[in-house]
Amino acid sequence: MLRLHVNVDHVATLRQARRVSFPDPVEWALRAESAGAQGITCHLRKDRRHIQDADLARLRSRVRTLLNLECSLDEEMVAIALASGADAFCLVPENRAEITTEGGLDVRREAARVRGVSERLAARGGLVSLFIDADREQIAAAADSGAPFVELHTGCYANARGEARARELERLREAAAFARARGLRVNAGHGLDYENVGPVAAIEGLEELNIGFAIVAHAVVVGVDRALAEMLAAIARARTP
Numbered sequence: 001m002l003r004l005h006v007n008v009d010h011v012a013t014l015r016q017a018r019r020v021s022f023p024d025p026v027e028w029a030l031r032a033e034s035a036g037a038q039g040i041t042c043h044l045r046k047d048r049r050h051i052q053d054a055d056l057a058r059l060r061s062r063v064r065t066l067l068n069l070e071c072s073l074d075e076e077m078v079a080i081a082l083a084s085g086a087d088a089f090c091l092v093p094e095n096r097a098e099i100t101t102e103g104g105l106d107v108r109r110e111a112a113r114v115r116g117v118s119e120r121l122a123a124r125g126g127l128v129s130l131f132i133d134a135d136r137e138q139i140a141a142a143a144d145s146g147a148p149f150v151e152l153h154t155g156c157y158a159n160a161r162g163e164a165r166a167r168e169l170e171r172l173r174e175a176a177a178f179a180r181a182r183g184l185r186v187n188a189g190h191g192l193d194y195e196n197v198g199p200v201a202a203i204e205g206l207e208e209l210n211i212g213f214a215i216v217a218h219a220v221v222v223g224v225d226r227a228l229a230e231m232l233a234a235i236a237r238a239r240t241p
């Protein structure tokens with residue numbers, strides 16, 4: 001079954017716009033779980049622009065599905081991840097100037113660090129995934145790293161239009177098949193929305209989609225229950241033969 005994990009960073013972004021206590025990403029995550037989310041994802045960034053350390057602790061104590069923490073290779077963030085009790089970890093690149101994560105981790109260049117951090121997180125019982133571009137060399141390096149999962153970066157697909165999007169989709173399909181053939185389990189995410197999620201959800205062997213912005217933005221208009229229901233339905237439609 002393809003699981004939907006909802007990224008709640010964007011709820012915290014709204015709260016941080018005023019530095020007040022609402023909207024609360026933890027309460028929002030619980031509402032998303034009740035509405036059918038099969039996991040909750042958050043990204044504690046070094047600049048703390050959205051999720052705060054206290055949010056992570058509260059998410060850990062209240063999330064009942066699966067808590068996935070996105071984290072960079074920075075030693076401060078790794079130490080927090082190790083102590084967080086999250087169920088899963090997604091290692092991501094982080095660049096202070098970016099609006100959102102811009103590309104995949106360079107697992108080839110960072111091979112030793114990635115392996116070391118993956119091993120330490122796995123020793124705490126966490127499922128580790130590496131957020132990478134749909135690129136054979138990165139997939140091969142990920143397979144060598146010992147991490148069990150990759151999360152394929154779908155941002156290029158989401159940003160492309162027409163034939164370029166079809167090409168990006170084909171890259172994702174090939175990358176998923178190549179990764180699975182190398183023994184990796186495969187997730188995907190970034191930039192997915194109600195209109196573009198179907199073809200990605202239909203890719204064989206995918207286990208989890210991480211979607212944040214589109215669901216939170218839609219929930220502002222239609223409410224959490226309907227935003228989740230519509231995304232779950234879009235995924236289910238794509239998986240129906």
Ligand code: PXP
Pocket residue numbers: 007009043070090092100101131151188189190191192210211212213214
């Ligand atoms: N996966 C990863 C690794 C991400 O960094 C993000 C963005 O935080 C997402 C998925 C979700 O992206 P979006 O908010 O565009 O759905």
